[in-house]
Amino acid sequence: MSDREPIYLDYSATTPVDPRVAEKMIPYITEHYGNPASRSHPYGWTAEKAVENAREEVARLVNADPREIVWTSGATESNNLAIKGAANFYAATKGKHIITVSTEHKAVIDTVRELERQGFEATYLDPEPNGLIDLEKFKAAIRPDTVLASVMFVNNEIGVIQDITAIGNICRANNIIFHVDAAQATGKVVIDLETLPVDLMSFSAHKTYGPKGIGALYVRRKPRIRIEAQMHGGGHERGMRSGTLATHQIVAMGEAFRIAREEMAAENERIRMLRDRLLHGLQEIEETYVNGDLDHRVPHNLNISFNFVEGESLIMAVKDIAVSSGSACTSASLEPSYVLRALGRSDELAHSSIRFSIGRFTTQADVDYTIDLLKSKIGKLRELSPLWEMFKDGIDLSKVQWAAH
Amino acid sequence: MAYSDKVLDHYENPRNVGSLDKNASNVGTGMVGAPACGDVMKLQIQVNEAGIIEDAKFKTYGCGSAIASSSLVTEWLKGKTLDQAAEIKNSAIAEELALPPVKIHCSVLAEDAIKAAVADLKSKQHGSKEAA
Numbered sequence: 421m422s423d424r425e426p427i428y429l430d431y432s433a434t435t436p437v438d439p440r441v442a443e444k445m446i447p448y449i450t451e452h453y454g455n456p457a458s459r460s461h462p463y464g465w466t467a468e469k470a471v472e473n474a475r476e477e478v479a480r481l482v483n484a485d486p487r488e489i490v491w492t493s494g495a496t497e498s499n500n501l502a503i504k505g506a507a508n509f510y511a512a513t514k515g516k517h518i519i520t521v522s523t524e525h526k527a528v529i530d531t532v533r534e535l536e537r538q539g540f541e542a543t544y545l546d547p548e549p550n551g552l553i554d555l556e557k558f559k560a561a562i563r564p565d566t567v568l569a570s571v572m573f574v575n576n577e578i579g580v581i582q583d584i585t586a587i588g589n590i591c592r593a594n595n596i597i598f599h600v601d602a603a604q605a606t607g608k609v610v611i612d613l614e615t616l617p618v619d620l621m622s623f624s625a626h627k628t629y630g631p632k633g634i635g636a637l638y639v640r641r642k643p644r645i646r647i648e649a650q651m652h653g654g655g656h657e658r659g660m661r662s663g664t665l666a667t668h669q670i671v672a673m674g675e676a677f678r679i680a681r682e683e684m685a686a687e688n689e690r691i692r693m694l695r696d697r698l699l700h701g702l703q704e705i706e707e708t709y710v711n712g713d714l715d716h717r718v719p720h721n722l723n724i725s726f727n728f729v730e731g732e733s734l735i736m737a738v739k740d741i742a743v744s745s746g747s748a749c750t751s752a753s754l755e756p757s758y759v760l761r762a763l764g765r766s767d768e769l770a771h772s773s774i775r776f777s778i779g780r781f782t783t784q785a786d787v788d789y790t791i792d793l794l795k796s797k798i799g800k801l802r803e804l805s806p807l808w809e810m811f812k813d814g815i816d817l818s819k820v821q822w823a824a825h
Numbered sequence: 826m827a828y829s830d831k832v833l834d835h836y837e838n839p840r841n842v843g844s845l846d847k848n849a850s851n852v853g854t855g856m857v858g859a860p861a862c863g864d865v866m867k868l869q870i871q872v873n874e875a876g877i878i879e880d881a882k883f884k885t886y887g888c889g890s891a892i893a894s895s896s897l898v899t900e901w902l903k904g905k906t907l908d909q910a911a912e913i914k915n916s917a918i919a920e921e922l923a924l925p926p927v928k929i930h931c932s933v934l935a936e937d938a939i940k941a942a943v944a945d946l947k948s949k950q951h952g953s954k955e956a957a
Binding site for chain 2: 732736766767771805806808822823
């Protein structure tokens with residue numbers, strides 16, 4: 421046990437701001453503080469130029485036109501703006517049915533739930549046990565009145581990559597607006613909106629080494645997609661999102677996305693090497709299960725369940741590393757991850773899962789330390805576990821009559 | 826979740842972890858809880874000829890508070906008669922470990938485990954007396 425900070429393996433929760441990004445951002449707080457909407461003096465012109473440069477950088481990472489990028493406060497706002505904005509705009513002409521997936525981020529699921537409250541109907545598709553969508557099931561969910569589908573590019577908990585091209589083509593063929601939450605995808609997978617059949621795509625800066633509080637929404641121009649504004653005011657961002665632009669945040673997001681574009685290929689190689697090392701190390705522990713498909717997956721994510729170990733005690737045991745647990749250990753009760761439940765994992769396995777997410781500043785020494793820590797702590801907790809003892813005695817735990825309490 | 830020092834101590838250094846021979850006539854076993862609920866406790870007590878608990882062992886699948894509750898009661902049980910053991914109340918466990926309200930169920934489970942172990946032992950002794 422040491423007093424030093426735990427090793428950070430929670431890059432899917434948020435990333436540190438890259439020092440190059442911070443450096444580029446600071447002058448736009450202290451020196452170039454003009455309002456980019458000020459047209460009458462150089463303070464405003466400088467800020468506007470910086471904002472437009474950043475817009476270009478964001479567009480370049482995803483091969484879009486800068487005019488298709490709308491600044492928001494983050495992926496949650498982008499998801500709200502895209503889903504509510506498009507559903508409301510097209511409801512009268514197309515209908516009021518929405519398709520999404522049960523493993524989406526809450527920012528999508530709860531937005532669709534809100535639309536249901538307002539009179540829309542929704543289908544929440546369950547993915548296959550590997551986390552991927554069965555395209556035939558997706559097609560079967562389509563109704564004549566389906567107006568919008570929302571499917572995330574890369575899942576935040578298990579890192580699986582959905583077949584966005586195939587799903588988008590199905591949407592095109594059925595005249596359905598297609599929104600993609602790409603918060604976990606930028607800098608991890610190649611995104612080419614020139615060829616991807618996607619109408620709306622959400623981005624976040626802080627998952628890609630930018631600061632929190634800034635994001636963007638891609639809104640396709642050809643064919644032109646319309647959305648109803650959710651935030652009203654000065655008519656910024658061509659009326660789609662009013663509010664004074666946060667120049668420094670925007671500059672930082674642009675720089676973060678520029679670095680992602682230039683360094684992504686080399687960085688992903690290095691991260692894949694680290695992830696494989698972590699995977700092989702942890703698989704030396706008996707009764708471990710990888711959650712989510714390993715092939716259709718970003719290398720940054722490893723989600724593993726350790727059988728016969730309880731989730732909360734597992735989190736206590738690994739406090740020298742900063743990771744996320746499949747148990748949302750809220751104040752009152754231990755709730756198993758809804759994503760893992762949707763894959764058909766038992767409560768026990770969902771509770772005993774850990775999401776390791778690796779990033780730009782993770783080292784091989786970090787990975788080796790983590791493997792040793794897990795081996796020792798899992799061993800200790802299993803020594804304590806009556807379930808492990810029963811398993812080792814050959815007892816089928818599913819056949820045991822447990823005393824209810 | 827902030828744990829008390831006592832919970833952390835029992836979690837880091839659990840007392841009396843292990844198993845006794847569940848088939849022995851002077852060993853009582855209590856297993857309570859369910860995996861789906863997130864905690865399972867196995868508590869075993871061994872009595873000497875005078876009817877005093879001379880050994881107690883546990884294994885627990887559960888959170889830090891559940892591990893600490895069962896570890897603590899193994900310490901308390903030693904030297905007690907079965908009747909004294911059955912008097913241990915969950916409130917005393919919760920107080921000793923300073924359990925927060927959301928973790929009171931861990932102490933309840935520990936009390937249930939004691940009662941189950943005592944009942945198991947008594948039924949064994951009762952059965953052997955009848956046989957004799």
